[in-house]
Amino acid sequence: MYKSPSSALTACQIWLAKRNLDAVIINAKQNKFSHTGLLSTSGYLFITRTSQHILADSRYYHELSAKADSYQLHMTDTQHPASAIINQIIAQEKLACVGFEAEHLSYSQSLSLIEKINAEMSPICLDELRQIKTPPEIDTIKSACLIADCACAHIRQYIRPGMTEHQIANELEWFMKNEGAEKTSFDTIVASGVRGAMPHAKASQKVVEAGEFITIDFGAQYQGYCSDMTRTFLVEGNGDNSLQEHPLYAIYQVVLQAQLAAIAAIRPGVRCCDIDSVARSIISAAGYGDFFGHNTGHAIGIDVHENPRFSPTDTTVLQAGMQLTVEPGIYLPELGGVRIEDVVLVTENGCEVLYQMPKQLLTTGEDIQ
Ligand SMILES: [Mn+2]
Incomplete structure (x- = not known):
């Protein structure tokens, strides 16, 4: 539409x-x-x-x-x-x-x-x-988000140690097109292990290994409108090691806390820079401020990246009908990274998250408990 x-x-x-x-x-x-x-x-x-x-x-x-x-x-x-x-x-x-x-x-x-x-x-x-989406545009973006959401659930169960990042990106893109996407909103990012430290690492020939974190950032273009979604998973086969002992487990929790707090602060009348600040201050307070180098989010619509931005300098005041991403991340060189991204619709009283996919740390392969 x-x-x-x-x-x-x-x-x-x-x-x-x-x-x-x-x-x-x-x-x-x-x-x-x-x-x-x-x-x-x-x-x-x-x-x-x-x-x-x-x-x-x-x-x-x-x-x-x-x-x-x-x-x-x-x-x-x-x-x-x-x-x-x-x-x-x-x-x-x-x-x-x-x-x-x-x-x-x-x-x-x-x-x-x-x-x-x-x-x-x-x-x-x-x-x-x-900037303010019309009801038909909102419906179309919700459909684009639904395609990404289903693809995310599918790919989490599909990923196995031994696959290349390319194989995973191909499966994800095939799935979205099969669900009605015209194309991807942008080049699919699949960043496993140490490559997770690069926020925009396009899928490569690297083989995904058991116990690594894997960040997948992707989107569907549907009837001209884009979705954009990121989840970070633990690749199955971590052996007997407990999840809590994983070197990236702590930063996962910080990113999740920052993402949830930013979403909770979104409502009409709030400035975009204040939403960025909510996420950034949580990451900084945890000691990772230097490892979160990008904006907290961006508006999305026909273009995958539109204005306004959840950036430290964008003073645009939020209004009902705007749609933006919320995607804080932490990237530790030579170790890996974590990013979690949703698309939200600003409503009269707050905002609506347009994805159902859970955000607690999930392992690939197994069924969600
Ligand atoms: Mn994005």
């Missing part, structure tokens, strides 16, 4: 008026999607205060004409480049100030656009229009 074009369009035209702009050229796929229902880097949207246009080449024209019938569709080709069509509309509607997504264009693309378009060009950012 994508936002009904009328709600995305109305929001964009209100935004134009607020910014004193006459029109905006939209090229980022995540900002076109709610209008067109198509996740494509090709083509442009041109929205003025009184009209709305999609500019696409022959590869996308017919699909778009079926999906976005409240927009004027223009076919672009070498004789009719997007800039010429936009200039025509600018002349017809007598537009003066046009916004463009500078952060989604290269420097040379920006220069070329400024040169070709007959209007005063103003760099803008449309991110704020995606």
Whole structure:
């Protein structure tokens, strides 16, 4: 599901008026999607205060004409480049100030656009229009999360000592696609043993060994929306050693405590940096502050990483309808690491965690008690 074009369009035209702009050229796929229902880097949207246009080449024209019938569709080709069509509309509607997504264009693309378009060009950012998710978007993200949640339960039982990280990533990705995912939200992270100390270690040919910790960070893209989930497990076959004696057991408990405390603090009206601080202060108080180098979380939607962030500096105030990850971690060089990540939906009174998968330290293979 994508936002009904009328709600995305109305929001964009209100935004134009607020910014004193006459029109905006939209090229980022995540900002076109709610209008067109198509996740494509090709083509442009041109929205003025009184009209709305999609500019696409022959590869996308017919699909778009079926999906976005409240927009004027223009076919672009070498004789009719997007800039010429936009200039025509600018002349017809007598537009003066046009916004463009500078952060989604290269420097040379920006220069070329400024040169070709007959209007005063103003760099803008449309991110704020995606921060509060609509009910249909929330439903779709919940479905993306359900796919990840089921895949997580499956992979925990699938993992055996002797498998490579690649094998585990492949199984996980196959499972999610079989459950309806279009693709993964990002390259699957499978980090076992000492590789767990690298927060973004992509799955490798390393063989997973009994008694290691294994961190799996992955997500499904479903109907254009992303999920993002991390769990750290103990690989079965730890022998007679008790779980409590594992060198990473203590940091697991600290990360879990930080993650739960951050989630408990999430509600409308709280600043994002304060949520980061809840998690960070617990990790710092336990003596691991230097080993938690990333943010506590990020908003998620059409893009896997959106704004706002649960970072030390993001003062955005939480509102109902925002969806963010909560993913503190501790990484000890040459020893390993732990990260636990959920997606949460900010509600009127607090937040809802979108995964069912338990968070106490679980061993791979066996059934959850
Ligand atoms: Mn994440």
